[in-house]
Amino acid sequence: MKEKWRQLMERDGARTVASSLISIVIGLLVGCIIVIITGLASSSMDGGSVWDGVRLVLGGIVSTGRDAAGRLTFGFNPANVGNMLFRATPLILTGLSVAVAFKTGLFNIGAPGQYLMGTAATLIVALSIPTSSVPSPVVWLLAFLAGILAGALWGAIPGLVKALLNINEVLACIMTNWIAANVVTWIFDGSVWRNLEEYGKTNYIYKTTHNGVETARAGLDALFPGSQVNWGFGIAVGIAVLVYVFMTKTTMGYELVACGSNRHAARYAGINDKRNIVLSMAIAGGLSGAGAALYWLSGNTEFAWLTYQALPATGFNGIPVALLAASNPIGVIFTGCFMSMLNIVGQQLTSLTPYNEYITDVIIATIVYLSAFSLVIKLWLGGRKKRPKAQELAAPAPAAADGGEEKGGEGA
Amino acid sequence: MDSENVIEMLHITKEFPGIIANDDITLQLRRGEIHALLGENGAGKSTLMSVLFGLYQPEKGVIKKNGQEVKINDPNDATALGIGMVHQHFKLIEVFTVLDNIILGAETTKAGFLQKKEARAKVEALSQRYGLKVDLDAKVEDITVGMQQRVEILKMLYRDNEILIFDEPTAVLTPQEIDELMATMKEFAKEGKSILFISHKLNEIMAVSDRVTVLRKGRYIGTVDTRDTDKQALSDMMVGRSVQLEVKKAPAQPGEAVLSLRDFCVPSRAHKRNAVDHVSFDVRAGEIVCIAGIDGNGQTELVYGLTGLEKSSGGTVTLCGEDISHASIRHRGRNLSHIPEDRHKHGLVLDFSLEQNLVLQRYQEKRFQTRGFINRGAVREYARQLIGQYDVRSGQGPVTAARSMSGGNQQKAIIARELDREKPLIVAVQPTRGLDVGAIEYIHGQLVAERDRGRAVLLVSLELDEVMNLSDRILVMYEGEIVGEFDPQQTDVQELGLYMAGAKRAEKGGRPA
Numbered sequence: 001m002k003e004k005w006r007q008l009m010e011r012d013g014a015r016t017v018a019s020s021l022i023s024i025v026i027g028l029l030v031g032c033i034i035v036i037i038t039g040l041a042s043s044s045m046d047g048g049s050v051w052d053g054v055r056l057v058l059g060g061i062v063s064t065g066r067d068a069a070g071r072l073t074f075g076f077n078p079a080n081v082g083n084m085l086f087r088a089t090p091l092i093l094t095g096l097s098v099a100v101a102f103k104t105g106l107f108n109i110g111a112p113g114q115y116l117m118g119t120a121a122t123l124i125v126a127l128s129i130p131t132s133s134v135p136s137p138v139v140w141l142l143a144f145l146a147g148i149l150a151g152a153l154w155g156a157i158p159g160l161v162k163a164l165l166n167i168n169e170v171l172a173c174i175m176t177n178w179i180a181a182n183v184v185t186w187i188f189d190g191s192v193w194r195n196l197e198e199y200g201k202t203n204y205i206y207k208t209t210h211n212g213v214e215t216a217r218a219g220l221d222a223l224f225p226g227s228q229v230n231w232g233f234g235i236a237v238g239i240a241v242l243v244y245v246f247m248t249k250t251t252m253g254y255e256l257v258a259c260g261s262n263r264h265a266a267r268y269a270g271i272n273d274k275r276n277i278v279l280s281m282a283i284a285g286g287l288s289g290a291g292a293a294l295y296w297l298s299g300n301t302e303f304a305w306l307t308y309q310a311l312p313a314t315g316f317n318g319i320p321v322a323l324l325a326a327s328n329p330i331g332v333i334f335t336g337c338f339m340s341m342l343n344i345v346g347q348q349l350t351s352l353t354p355y356n357e358y359i360t361d362v363i364i365a366t367i368v369y370l371s372a373f374s375l376v377i378k379l380w381l382g383g384r385k386k387r388p389k390a391q392e393l394a395a396p397a398p399a400a401a402d403g404g405e406e407k408g409g410e411g412a
Numbered sequence: 413m414d415s416e417n418v419i420e421m422l423h424i425t426k427e428f429p430g431i432i433a434n435d436d437i438t439l440q441l442r443r444g445e446i447h448a449l450l451g452e453n454g455a456g457k458s459t460l461m462s463v464l465f466g467l468y469q470p471e472k473g474v475i476k477k478n479g480q481e482v483k484i485n486d487p488n489d490a491t492a493l494g495i496g497m498v499h500q501h502f503k504l505i506e507v508f509t510v511l512d513n514i515i516l517g518a519e520t521t522k523a524g525f526l527q528k529k530e531a532r533a534k535v536e537a538l539s540q541r542y543g544l545k546v547d548l549d550a551k552v553e554d555i556t557v558g559m560q561q562r563v564e565i566l567k568m569l570y571r572d573n574e575i576l577i578f579d580e581p582t583a584v585l586t587p588q589e590i591d592e593l594m595a596t597m598k599e600f601a602k603e604g605k606s607i608l609f610i611s612h613k614l615n616e617i618m619a620v621s622d623r624v625t626v627l628r629k630g631r632y633i634g635t636v637d638t639r640d641t642d643k644q645a646l647s648d649m650m651v652g653r654s655v656q657l658e659v660k661k662a663p664a665q666p667g668e669a670v671l672s673l674r675d676f677c678v679p680s681r682a683h684k685r686n687a688v689d690h691v692s693f694d695v696r697a698g699e700i701v702c703i704a705g706i707d708g709n710g711q712t713e714l715v716y717g718l719t720g721l722e723k724s725s726g727g728t729v730t731l732c733g734e735d736i737s738h739a740s741i742r743h744r745g746r747n748l749s750h751i752p753e754d755r756h757k758h759g760l761v762l763d764f765s766l767e768q769n770l771v772l773q774r775y776q777e778k779r780f781q782t783r784g785f786i787n788r789g790a791v792r793e794y795a796r797q798l799i800g801q802y803d804v805r806s807g808q809g810p811v812t813a814a815r816s817m818s819g820g821n822q823q824k825a826i827i828a829r830e831l832d833r834e835k836p837l838i839v840a841v842q843p844t845r846g847l848d849v850g851a852i853e854y855i856h857g858q859l860v861a862e863r864d865r866g867r868a869v870l871l872v873s874l875e876l877d878e879v880m881n882l883s884d885r886i887l888v889m890y891e892g893e894i895v896g897e898f899d900p901q902q903t904d905v906q907e908l909g910l911y912m913a914g915a916k917r918a919e920k921g922g923r924p925a
Contacts, residue, residue, distance in 0.1 A: 250784050251776050258772070261763040267721060268750070268758040269772040270742030 016326045019377035023324065023370035024338065031057045031363035035355065045354055053355050057363070060345030066352065080348075082220070082227020084340045086298065090115070092236040092336035093291030094318025096243050097155075097284040099327040103247060104280035105260035110158055110173030111288045112315025113180035114151040116307060118289025120184045121150030122296050123205050123303060127193050131212040139213050140297060147293025148286045154180060155285015156278055163274035169281065177315075181307045188305035195302065204302040214299030232294035237333055239290060244329035256280050288315060320364055323371040339364065417479070418443045418606050419464070419495075419575055424473035426459055433459040434470070437632045439625055441575065446597055446607045448617040448638070450650055451627035452848030457610050460627070461577055464608075465497050466490045496568030497577040502560050506553040510546050511535060514567050531570075538569045542596055557707075558589040565596070576600060577608045582616055586706055587876060587909035594620045612650070612848065614643040615877070626650055651850050661860045664884035667697035670836050670868035671718075671748075676727035678710070678717035680892075686725060687713035689892035695837065700859065700869040702883030704876065706912050710892035711872045712753060715841050718870075720744045721758075732836055745773055749830035753841035753872070759826045760814045767795035767810035770829050802828035803854075820851040827855060831862060838862055841872040856882055876905050890914045 032054045039050030052072055056063060061084060064075045094111045101108035126143035158172035188194060188205060195201040195210075208214055215230040223229075247253040258266040259276040267273050291314065296303060321339055325331030342364060346357030370377070419441040426434040434456045441447050451457045462468045464475065466484040474481050477493055484490050490497075504513050511528065514535055520527045532548060539546055544562045552560060561581060568576055578597070582590045597607055597620055611617055617624055618638060626633040626649045633649050647655045672694045680687035687710045695701045703711050716722035718729060720741035728737045732747045752758035760769050771780055771791050780790050795810035804824045806812035814822065827843065840859060844852040859882065863869050873879050879886055879900070886898040888911040895917035898908065910916045 249786060249788075251781050251786055252784060254768070254775055254786060258761050258764070262757075262761045264757045265759065265761045265772065267741065268719075268752060270740070270745050272740075272742075 015378045015381045016328075017331075018381055020324050020326065020331075020335070020371065022377055023367050023373075026370055027363045027367035028058060030366045031359055034362055035359060038355070042354070049353055049355075052353050053349065053359075056348050056353060056355075057345060057359065060348040061341050063348045063352065072352065078224040079226035080344050082224025082229035084337060084344050085224070085233045086228040086230065086300065087340035087343055088337040089232045089236045089298075090291035090295040090314045091317055091321050091339050092240060092332055093287050093294065094315055095321030095325065095332040095336050096240055096318075096329055097287035097291070098318040098322035099325065099329060099332055100243060100247070100256075100287065101280055101284040102322060102327040103260050104256045104276065105263065106159075106162075106169050106277065106280055106284075108155070108173060108281065108284045108288075109170055109316075109319070110155060110176050110281075110285070111318045112311035113173070113177035114154045114285040114288035115292045115312050115315040116177075116180040116184045117154040117285075118147035118151035118292030119296055119303060119312075120187055121289070122147035122293040123193060123208065124187075126208040126213045126297060127206055127211050129211075136212050139211070140215070143208070143213065143297060144290070144293045147289045147296075149289070151289015151292065152282045152286035155288065156282040159278035159281025162281075163277045169277075177311055181309075181311055185306055185308040194305070201302070203304055203306055205305050207299050207302045208297050209299035213297065215294065215297050228298065228300040230298050230300075232298055235294060236291075236336075239287070240329045240333050243287070247329065252279075288318070291318075317364070320368040320371065324367060416442050418477065420476040420479075421460070421464060422474050422476065424460065424463055424470045424475075426456075426463055426468055426470045432630050434463070435630045435632075436473075437627065437630075439632075440635075441606050441608060442623075443606055444601050444604045445622040446601050446609055446620055448609045448611060448621035448624045449627070450612060450614075450617060450624050450646060452612065452650055452850070455627040455650075455848075456630040457627055458579070461497070461579060461608070461610060464490070465495060465577065491571055491573070494572065494574040495577065496571060496573030496575070498561065498564040498568065498579060498581055500579045500581075500583065502564055504552045504560060504563060507551060509549050509551055510555065510559075510563050511548040513552055513563055514570050518571055535566060535570060538566055542569070542599060543592075544596065558585055561585070561589075561593070574604075575606050575608070577610070579610045580612075581609075582611065582613060583874075586913050587905050588913060590616065613877070614646055617646065618643060628652055647849050651848070653850075655849050656853050659856045659860060659881045661882075662864070664699040664863065666699040666884070667866065669694040669696050670732060671695040671870065672728075672730040673718070674728045674730075676714075676717065676729060677725045678713040678722055679725045680710075680713065685892070687892050688717060688724075690727065691889075691892070691894050692727075693887055693894060693897075695868045695870050697836065697868050698863055698866050699884040700863050700871055700882055701885045701887065702871040702873060702879045703887050703889050704873065704879045704908055704912060705889035707874055709889050709912075711841070711889055713892075714889070715750075715753065715839060715872060719748065719750050719839060742773075745835075747835055748837040748839060749833045749835040751826055751830050751838070751840040751843050753845075755819075755822055755826055760822060762813075762815040764814055765810065766799070766804070766806055766812045766814055766817070766825060767791050769814050769825060770795045770798055770810075772829065773833065798825075798828040798832055801832075802858075804828055820847050823847060823851065823855070827858060831858060836867060838867055838869045839872075840869060842874060843871070844873075844875070844878060852878075876908060879908070880905065888912055890917065 035053040035057055036050055039045045039053055055072060059074060061080055062074050062077060063080070064073045064077050067073050094115060097111050097114065098108050122143045125146040126139060129139045129142065131139055154176060157176050158169045161167045161172045162169045193205045195204045195206050215232045217230045220229045220231065247257060255266070255271050256276055256279065258269070258271060259273050263273050295314070317339055321332055321335045324335040324338070342360040346360035349355040349359060350357045417440045421437065421439040424434050424437045425432065437456065437460060439460065449457050449460070459468065463470050464484065466486045466489050469485070475484060476482065482493060484493065505516070508516070511532060515531045520530055535548060538544070544566055546559055546562050546566065547555065552563065581593060585593065594616070597609070601607055609621060621638045623635055623637055624641070624646060625635040626646065628650060674692045675690045676688060676692065677686045677690055678688035691714065693701070703714065705711055713722060717724040720739065724737060728735055730736070731744065736744050756762060761772070771794065774780060775786060780787050792810050798804065799806070799809065802824055805821050806817050814825070817825070823843070830838065838859070843855050843859070847855070859869055859871070871882060883900050886900055886903070886908065887894050888896045888898070888908060890912060891914065896911045897918070
């Protein structure tokens with residue numbers, strides 16, 4: 001057994017997966033500890049609700065509510081699982097967006113802006129082309145492509161600025177994020193796409209269903225009754241597989257990764273590094289735009305267009321999704337689902353206990369913090385026998401507790 | 413009988429995960445001797461010295477000073493025992509003055525204030541006594557490498573060190589500076605200081621040392637008196653087999669010019685002048701032309717400008733009859749292969765596997781891709797072929813991570829890749845830097861073989877032995893200009909050294925007739 005473990009840990013991939021799993025476990029444990037501390041410190045909670053909180057942090061996804069006696073019940077909850085998959089859809093794509101840029105040696109912190117531009121383009125196309133004259137699947141496809149294109153163009157801007165003027169992409173991304181936030185508000189302010197039909201909804205854009213455009217659910221609604229899931233999830237998984245193939249099997253992917261791993265060597269080999277920087281950022285932007293398109297084309301939610309004060313959290317959450325997956329496109333599918341599961345956990349906590357959903361942000365923050373240590377954890381797993389001292393490296397984890405994520409303002 | 417041994421390192425064993433760096437090594441340093449420590453890269457020289465200097469703790473073995481067992485836990489302990497070290501890469505603070513650097517860590521203070529006057533007097537006295545000329549008030553960033561080394565030596569003397577370790581001290585020096593250093597070392601020995609001299613340059617070891625200890629692959633091979641041995645015997649001990657020291661080659665039979673530079677200029681990143689200033693020369697098919705010079709005289713920029721990594725600011729480059737002065741890197745690559753100076757920066761993508769690195773320029777060739785998809789099978793087969801042909805050793809063959817390979821095999825992989833592209837011009841920049849004798853022998857042989865196949869070879873080297881050994885024609889570069897052209901048969905290291913140091917020069921340009 002021990003021997004088998006040692007052999008497994010000699011493989012780099014296995015160590016990467018294990019280090020991500022360790023980050024997740026520690027993150028969940030920290031979440032539990034905080035649930036216990038806040039519960040015990042609060043006068044309105046007793047030991048029972050603390051125990052409920054802990055159980056929900058660990059198993060909120062299989063919570064089925066409370067029984068007649070008020071006890072928590074657990075089991076397969078199709079609505080929870082379906083909603084998890086629905087919420088994972090945009091996270092997988094923003095995660096891919098960040099991961100692709102990482103592989104090319106770039107930090108795409110511009111996913112929120114690309115996501116917003118994708119949102120705007122998708123909604124405008126989906127709501128403007130009358131489905132009375134154009135079949136709705138065609139409108140859907142055009143809106144989807146418009147979202148990708150808008151995101152790609154927006155992502156290409158920091159890429160161009162970096163390639164031509166050598167300005168750090170992080171700075172350019174942060175600025176384009178806020179420009180996008182204001183541009184989107186400016187586009188929709190006073191526009192015909194505002195929801196003027198329902199009282200008090202003028203801060204929102206119509207759902208795409210208003211024009212009869214929505215992603216097909218074919219069968220998934222029967223599988224997960226009561227949830228918002230649709231085939232957008234399948235498309236996201238398909239895109240992740242395509243990205244994986246692109247990055248690992250094609251000459252273009254080879255060039256991108258070569259540039260990312262060693263820009264000097266890539267230049268030496270005659271690879272046009274500047275073109276690749278722009279290309280990588282455009283692909284990253286297109287993926288974020290696709291995430292936005294799939295989210296809003298679901299027709300489940302309506303978009304709050306006053307975005308100038310806040311950036312969408314989905315964009316930023318692409319960063320932990322990518323980090324936790326070690327930028328592996330296939331891994332992103334799973335970490336995206338995990339992040340959306342935490343979201344569901346937060347909902348369960350809010351509706352079933354006195355706790356609020358922000359506890360899940362603490363868990364995410366802890367995991368992000370630890371994924372930055374993933375290399376250290378990997379080394380530790382590799383040389384565990386020789387250096388038992390490395391154990392103390394896991395210690396900084398609780399410090400992340402106060403690093404909770406900023407909650408973005410996304411219309412829901 | 414051991415009383416004359418000032419330092420004894422007995423049965424030292426130092427292990428790192430997966431490797432035994434020092435395996436039962438014994439080294440005895442006598443008072444007043446110059447003791448050379450010889451070995452290939454990875455033989456364990458640096459590890460052994462780091463143990464002595466307190467940077468590593470050995471698993472087994474003891475260190476004795478004057479017969480007393482001592483424990484050296486950190487460099488401060490070493491300094492207290494009178495052990496000083498000049499590291500291969502100098503440990504100086506560039507923005508401090510020479511004097512500040514010398515006293516740093518051993519300052520005399522009064523009520524918290526520096527007493528520089530006394531320090532200055534002491535340093536000046538030392539400097540005069542040993543002829544170590546330094547400008548005490550210059551900033552380290554403004555002085556030459558040779559002077560920086562003198563500063564390092566003065567640092568040891570200022571601390572009254574009795575045991576001086578020199579880690580590959582001659583790598584950065586001109587021949588004249590090397591001679592001065594040797595004289596200084598002998599002077600120290602005469603005064604009863606003991607010197608450990610780490611090197612793999614056999615000429616210097618023969619010239620200056622009293623005894624030599626040879627290490628190989630972490631093991632102790634033996635200690636010999638220098639006067640009882642010769643270069644060949646030492647190199648055989650070091651490598652473990654008989655080594656060809658001199659490159660055997662027939663006289664060159666140059667053909668047409670493959671590469672022509674005319675008034676070629678490349679701007680400098682460090683200053684406003686041109687790093688390469690109106691340089692003109694030809695390299696013909698079937699000859700090895702070597703650019704000799706001290707590091708930092710424009711050789712790097714010359715190669716960057718020539719290969720397209722840096723934009724040139726004037727003049728023309730003609731390669732195989734085509735003006736490529738403004739061509740892209742890939743376009744130039746059609747007719748030249750480039751063994752780069754820095755194998756980690758330019759030569760390899762360390763995170764890639766060996767096979768991915770071997771097709772770094774060729775992945776788009778028809779043979780390695782179909783409609784944009786890389787043909788894995790073809791890449792692997794090609795990698796296997798090169799690995800076999802050029803004897804590149806690696807843990808897992810084609811899929812080995814480039815990062816995990818030894819420096820010598822990384823360099824072999826680059827050489828395999830570049831030579832197999834079969835281009836008319838080969839630009840090789842310090843192709844043997846940091847490699848051991850066995851690997852050097854191999855690479856020199858390959859370059860000569862390419863020359864004999866009718867390729868033009870432009871070699872840039874800082875090692876004068878290599879320059880003298882390998883080239884058919886030598887161009888000396890000084891401050892961005894070619895200051896002389898020589899036939900290796902009719903010149904010697906001393907003459908080259910004068911030109912390299914800027915003390916002599918041919919008429920401006922040194923242009924071939």
